[in-house]
Amino acid sequence: MHYVLGISGLYHDSAAALLGDGRILAAVQEERLSRRKNDARFPERAIQSCLDQAGITAGDLAAVAFYEKPILKFSRTLEVFLGWAPRGGRAFARAIPDWLGGRLDLRGRIRSALPKLRVDCPILFTTHHEAHAASAFFPSPFAEAAILTVDGVGEWATTTIARGSGATIEPLEEIQFPHSLGLLYSAFTAYCGFRVNSGEYKLMGLAPYGDPHWVETLLEEVVSLHEDGSFRLNLEYLDPLAEDHLTNERFHDRFGGPPRRPDEPLEKRHLDLARSIQVVTERALLGLVRRAHEQTGSAHLCLAGGVALNCVANGRILREGPFQKLWIQPAAGDAGAALGAALAAWHGPLDRGGFGAPRIPRASDAMGGGFLGPEETPEAVEASLKRLDAVWERLAPEVLQERVVEALIAGKVVGWVQGRMEFGPRALGHRSILGDPRSPDMQSRMNLKVKFRESFRPFAPAVLAERSAEFFELTGESPYMLLVAPVAGAQRIPVAHEAEGLDRLKQVRSTLPAVTHVDGSVRVQTVDPDRNPQFYALLKHFEAKTGCPVLINTSFNVRGEPVVGSAEDAYRCFINSQIDVLAVGPCYLERERQLHAALPRSFEAIPD
C-alpha cells in the first residue's frame, strides 16, 4: 500500500492526515493531543497518532506533503514589508527571525522530526490554496464541480476559483493579498475584542443581536464589492501588519472608539458591527459564488478555507446561490489543508511530482463522517478511569443508551465520548456534550455552568436526517454542522415584543428554544445511520421515548480548552464542569458518585 502523509501548521491549527492508496485512513489536529487550543507547533503528536492508527512507521511512507510553499510565502512576506514600509518595522522584527529559525527549511524540519523517513521518500509542497481546493473537491461526492476557497491569506492568494473534474483541479483565477475577506473578518473580530483565528466564530454568533446599520459605511469606505464578484479593501483603514489588532486609528475614529479589550463589556456598537460585517461578508461570498458559477458552468460547488466555516453565509449560498449542490470540507480551516496536501500529492499528475492516481467519487463523501481520529479500546478507557479514581459502571451498548436517554429526559447534561475523534472544529456526536433541546433554560445553563462561556453563544441541534425537514427549512443534508437554516414554520412561536440587544436571548421563538438563535435560525447537524451509527442510535432512542428526534450537541470542552480527545481528558473536563453524566466508551459515570470535586486540568487555557 502507498501511504501519503499530509502536514499543515506552524501558523495556526497544525494537523496531520494519512492516506493509504488514496483512502483517508486518519486525520488529527495537534491541539486535541497537545491540549493547547489552535496549537501552531509542528504537529509531531498528530503525525505519530496518524501513523499509529494505520499501524505503520514513518519508514513506510511513500511521500510527505506540506500544505504551503514556504519560500514563496517568505518572499511574499518580504514583498509585503517592502510595499508597506516605513510602517511595519516591529512586525518585521518579530516575524522574520521566526521564519529564519525553522519555517523556511521544511525539508530539514520534516526529516529531523521523522528520522525513520526513507532517504528517497519525497517531501512535496502544495500551495496553501491548492491544499484547500484539494480538501474541498477530492473527498466530495462530485465527479466535477466548481471549487471556491476563501481565507485570510496563503502565499499570495486569499480567494481562488478552480474547476475540479475527475482527479484534476484546474486553477482559474484568484484574488491576492492584501484584498482578503478572511483578513477583513479577522480585523473586526480583533476590534470587537476576540482572538484572531478563533474568535471569528463568536463574532458570527453575536451578529444576530445587532442591527446592520454600518453596512453602507463599510461598503463605501472599507471594502468595495465589484460587479464581477471581486472585492478590494481600503488599506487606509486596516493595518495588516499590526501586531495586536488589524485596524488603525482612522478606523477607530470612524467606528466609534478604540478596540474593545477582552474584559470590557460588549456594547450595542459591537453587536451592530458584528451584524454589519456579517452582512458584508455574506454579500461578498454570494458575489464570489456567482463568479465561480459563471467561470465553470457547474451545478456543484465545493468550499474550503477558513471563511467557509461561516455557516450562516453557507446557508445563504445554498438557498440563494446559483448552485444546485454544495459540499463543504468539514475541516475547512488550515487543519483540513493537511488532508488537502496529501490528496493533492496523491492525485497530482506525475510530471508535477504527484502519484497521478485516478479518483472515484463516493456517493456520500470520502470523509468517513469526519471521524478520522484515534479511538481508545474499552480496556484503555477503564484503565484511565481507574488511574483517576473514577467511579463507573461498564454497560452493554443498549443499556448505556437507555441510561443516557433517561438522564437527558430528566434534564441532565451528558458528556458523550464514543468512537473515533472528529477531525475539524465541530463535535459531531463522538466528543460531544448533549442536552434536551425542549428546555428553555438549557442554553444559558450549558453556556454558563457547563462551558463557562458567554451566554449569547448558540448551540446546535443534532437531528435524525429523515426528520430534519419537519423542523428546519433545509434542502439536503448537513452532516458536518456547516449550514444554518431557518426553523420550519410549524415549529415557530411568534414573539409579541422584540427585546433589545442581548436581552433577546431570553425570548422563546420555537419549540426548540435552546437551539434557536434570536433570528429564528439554527445551525443544523443531520445524523444518518451510515456516517454516524452510534449517535444515530442514541437519537432514535431519544425519539422513541419523547417523540423528539433532536438533541443539543455542543463540543465536549470548556472555554479555552480544545475538544477532549481521550477518556482522561473527558473525565477531567467532566469533573471540573457541571456535566451531570459521562458516557465514555462502555462506561457510565454519574457526577454524584464521583470522589473528586475537582481535578488538575490537563490543558493550557488559551484566553479569548
Added chain:
Amino acid sequence: MGSLLRDFARFLSREKKWWLAPLILILLLLGAVVVLSSSSAVAPFLYPFL
C-alpha cells in the same frame, strides 16, 4: 542550507525577482548567526551576550 540557497536561486530566476536577492541573502546570513548561537553547543556560554 545548500539546498535552501539553491531553492531560493531557482525561485528568484523563475519569478524574475532578482532584486529580492540581496535582502534574502542578508536575512539568511543573519538567520544563520541567530540559529547557530541559540541551538548549538556554544549556546550555553553565550547568554550574557545573546
Added chain:
Amino acid sequence: MSRPETIRSLRDRFAIGASLIPPVALLMIASRAGWVPGSPRAYLAAMPVVLGLGMLFPIFVEPWHRRFSRMRAWLGGRLVFLLFLGVYGVAVVPMAFLMRLVGQRPIDLSRSGSSWVRSKGFGSLRDPF
C-alpha cells in the same frame, strides 16, 4: 505546564554545567577591575570546576541553569528584535523607497477595478516555491 526534567543526556549535562561558566567569566572580568575580591586566575581555574560539577550533579545546578536560560532567552529575544529592527531601517525601508521611486510597489493598494488575477497554474509539487 512545567514538568521536572527527566532526560539527562550528556548534551543536557553539558549545557547545565556550561551555563555556570558565563557568570564566573563575568566575575573574572569584575575582579580584574577590582570590583570583587579574588584574583582573575582563581576564577579562570574555577570555570572547569563548575562545568564538571554541573555535569556530575545536574540536579543541584539545574535551578540556576533554568534561571540563566530564561535570562538568556529574554536577552536574546530583545537583541534579535533590535537587530532585525535595525535591518528594517537600513535595508528594507531604503529599498522600499527606491522601488517606489522607480514606480514599483509590490502590493496592490488601488481601490478600483476588478481584483481578479488569472491563475498561473500550480507549480511542481517538488519545489518549496
